[in-house]
Amino acid sequence: MVMAIVVKTFFLQAFYIPSESMEPTMLVDDKILVQKVSYWGGDVKRGDIVVFDDPGGWLPADESKHAGNVVQEALEKVGLFPTGGHLIKRVIGVGGDTVVCCTDGKLTVNGKALDEPYLLDETATKDNTFEVKVRKGYLWVMGDNRGNSSDSRFHQADPGGGQVSEKAVVGKAWVRVWPLGRAGFIKKPSTFDAVNGK
Template identity: 85%
Template sequence: MTDKKRQLPVWQESILLVLTAMVMAVIVKTFFLQAFYIPSESMEPTMLVDDKILVQKVSYWGGDVQRGDIVVFDDPGGWLGAEDSRHATNGLQKVLEKVGLFPTGGHLIKRVIGVGGDTVACCTDGKLTVNGVKLDEPYLLDESATKDRTFEVKVRDGYLWVMGDNRGNSSDSRAHLGDPGGGQVSEKAVVGKAWFRVWPLNRAGFIHKPAAFKAINDK
């Protein structure tokens, strides 16, 4: 007769299962998906305050950020306000935040308007232009708020020009034109692309890129 395999006690198996689950969660957070919440009104009406979203990272493994994507990114320096910097407040939340199971704060979320090599200008007939093509942006809360500041910028290679959908209440690239970085965000600062809204349930679903940028992408 062969000896039976020695089994771990139940309590040891339970600890092993929990540790394995946490390691897997950290791997998923690092390379695939991460939970975030919407901290401010800057992306209304597309994203509302306290919406909970999943950000996927797979699309950007090759650094292929595209116009029209809604991206979560690290603070380029001095962009974060107090409402954007909220983090988990108790021990359990902090543990869950570390493994990606509690929505993370301390980041920004905006829509990519221009990528490296693009010329973004405001405004022609009240509309943004990218490489001379006027954008029709039906996702904006108030399109007239776009033209509150005129500019023309050439986006550097490896950088992005980002703006909120709530143009009248968004501290985005326009507000940081005078910064050392000229309001441009390095692609290296991008955490991932907004992919799926998980909360509230009545608005849960995939987050799609609008058709507004198709003509530019096809040039």
């Protein structure tokens, strides 16, 4: 039991996907493991898919569900039952970045247009224009299903301006464990290589 708690606290934690906001990358009820080791130093990177605590009012009540009985609660505490009350999105901008939507139909980060092959519908953002400067220690996050994702774009009027504190990040989506037919490691695309100077 102690070992399981240590693993959940410092290394791995199970989560389920509660909504369609990350389709087609993640589907509703996918079960994933999130690894925490990468962020021990707080180094969240553009393109990472992260799980984070609800900054406040981002989740409707039906997506904030937790374990429903004593056995599930015990398993949730040790990281063996998928945890609710969190969100999963892709990191688009990190502290210091300027994110603009949209130039010639493309999202840009620091003036570099992004080619986003993981999107469900590339045209879903073209009418939602914005320009934000991401504060130090914060992230700008968006779902892959841009037409059905209540992400940073829709919380710009909130006290945090739609930006998520790095301290709220639980970890990085690492592997899909269910369903078995789609199980495997979650890879980061080359989308952000130009922004990262590669």
